Amino acid sequence: MNSFDVIVIGAGIIGSSVSYYLTKAGYSVALIDKGDIANGTSSRCDAVALICDKKPGIDTDIGYRSIQLYKELAQSFSFDFQFSTRGSLYVCETEQELEIAKDYVAQQVKAGYQMKTVNKEELPDIEKHLAKDLAGGVWTEVDSTMNPYMVCYAFVEEAKKQGLKLITHEEVKAINQSPLGAVESVQTTTQTIYTKKVVNCAGVWASKLGDLVGIDIPIKPRKGLILVTERTSKIVNQKVHEFGYMLSKFEDINYKRKVSQLVEKNNIAFTIEPTEASNYLVGGHRDFSGYGTDTNHEVMKGIAERANRFLPILKNVNCIRAYAGVRPWVVDHLPIVSEVDEVPGYFIASGHEGDGISMAPITGKMMTELISRQDTEFNIDRLKFSRYKNKKIENL
Numbered sequence: 001m002n003s004f005d006v007i008v009i010g011a012g013i014i015g016s017s018v019s020y021y022l023t024k025a026g027y028s029v030a031l032i033d034k035g036d037i038a039n040g041t042s043s044r045c046d047a048v049a050l051i052c053d054k055k056p057g058i059d060t061d062i063g064y065r066s067i068q069l070y071k072e073l074a075q076s077f078s079f080d081f082q083f084s085t086r087g088s089l090y091v092c093e094t095e096q097e098l099e100i101a102k103d104y105v106a107q108q109v110k111a112g113y114q115m116k117t118v119n120k121e122e123l124p125d126i127e128k129h130l131a132k133d134l135a136g137g138v139w140t141e142v143d144s145t146m147n148p149y150m151v152c153y154a155f156v157e158e159a160k161k162q163g164l165k166l167i168t169h170e171e172v173k174a175i176n177q178s179p180l181g182a183v184e185s186v187q188t189t190t191q192t193i194y195t196k197k198v199v200n201c202a203g204v205w206a207s208k209l210g211d212l213v214g215i216d217i218p219i220k221p222r223k224g225l226i227l228v229t230e231r232t233s234k235i236v237n238q239k240v241h242e243f244g245y246m247l248s249k250f251e252d253i254n255y256k257r258k259v260s261q262l263v264e265k266n267n268i269a270f271t272i273e274p275t276e277a278s279n280y281l282v283g284g285h286r287d288f289s290g291y292g293t294d295t296n297h298e299v300m301k302g303i304a305e306r307a308n309r310f311l312p313i314l315k316n317v318n319c320i321r322a323y324a325g326v327r328p329w330v331v332d333h334l335p336i337v338s339e340v341d342e343v344p345g346y347f348i349a350s351g352h353e354g355d356g357i358s359m360a361p362i363t364g365k366m367m368t369e370l371i372s373r374q375d376t377e378f379n380i381d382r383l384k385f386s387r388y389k390n391k392k393i394e395n396l
């Protein structure tokens, strides 16, 4: 019969990871995607796993653990996903930003994480092309990079060795339930597949899959655009971003940057990272404009303006293309990794916003622990879907 212990919906980085860890634990698993592997946001993003952009506490704890898991996977997988630990640098434009950064670093160091503030004089030793008038920065040694597209393929290839059934180009159209509401089967565009457990790993589309069983999953698409430079000589050694990026990510309203109207209006904060192919990915921006991934000339101009402010050398480098992706945003900036009490057998691993690449391995591991009814490595009460129950989302 066409049946599996678990059906994972969505072959992005989260669904691929969940499938890998589930098959490793001995489950029979089908992974279904309406497109191919990495059809969604996981092929339209940057490529870093960071702790320096996480809030102190569970956000950093699982982010850090995920980087450790990546290190292990890079050693054990036969598929190379271009993993390396380069570190990352936040740059602070003003003394005020540096003061906020110092407080942030103090909290992270107190929790045991390696991170340090660097002063104005130290910046050129770390990145020599930076503008000379910056106030300082934050350097984090553990921050790592990889090719997210290849990570998805690596997880799937390894999971296939453990029996994974990959079903691509079939959209999940319905989830059939018993009279008591439990999951019984999944209906795709071409077939019915039987299972008692589904994991919704559909990223920004997770809420649509929630609608299929009558639950309201509060995930919204938050767009981000990236410029790709031509291949060029070394500009930076690692991920470099402005501290305002974190303030933009967390919508910090207590701090206001002095930026142009173009940058302000489009919520642009500078990021750059090197690729293995000697191009640079330059970003970034955040807006809520639906599911579309079209590129926008105004946003491109704003990103270039901000990038030139921090790295004047970029004025001489050509941009060869731009692309956009949509982050699966949740209001409290923590993913949903949870079962759903109202629908027995229905699980969610979605809502990672700008951290899905970072958090893919730990999410796969935690979801497998949840499904196996084992204790999870972390207390993940804050990741439960039930945290939204009876709450107005804007008040979370």
Ligand SMILES: Cc1cc2nc3c(=O)[nH]c(=O)nc-3n(C[C@H](O)[C@H](O)[C@H](O)COP(=O)(O)OP(=O)(O)OC[C@H]3O[C@@H](n4cnc5c(N)ncnc54)[C@H](O)[C@@H]3O)c2cc1C
Residues within 6 Å of the ligand: 009, 010, 011, 012, 013, 014, 015, 032, 033, 034, 035, 036, 037, 038, 039, 040, 041, 042, 043, 044, 045, 046, 047, 048, 049, 050, 170, 171, 172, 173, 201, 202, 203, 204, 205, 209, 223, 224, 225, 226, 283, 284, 324, 325, 326, 327, 328, 349, 350, 351, 352, 353, 354, 355, 356, 357, 358, 359
């Ligand atoms: C510009 C940008 C930069 C980013 N940079 C980083 C970064 O450096 N580090 C980081 O950690 N994160 C980053 N992110 C965030 C990261 O890309 C996402 O969090 C992550 O890709 C989400 O992965 P996912 O598997 O949840 O979703 P997706 O990759 O979107 O996968 C969901 C899958 O579900 C499938 N699907 C949907 N509905 C159905 C259905 N009904 N039936 C079958 N299949 C279905 C889709 O086809 C898709 O393949 C960035 C995002 C953007 C936009």
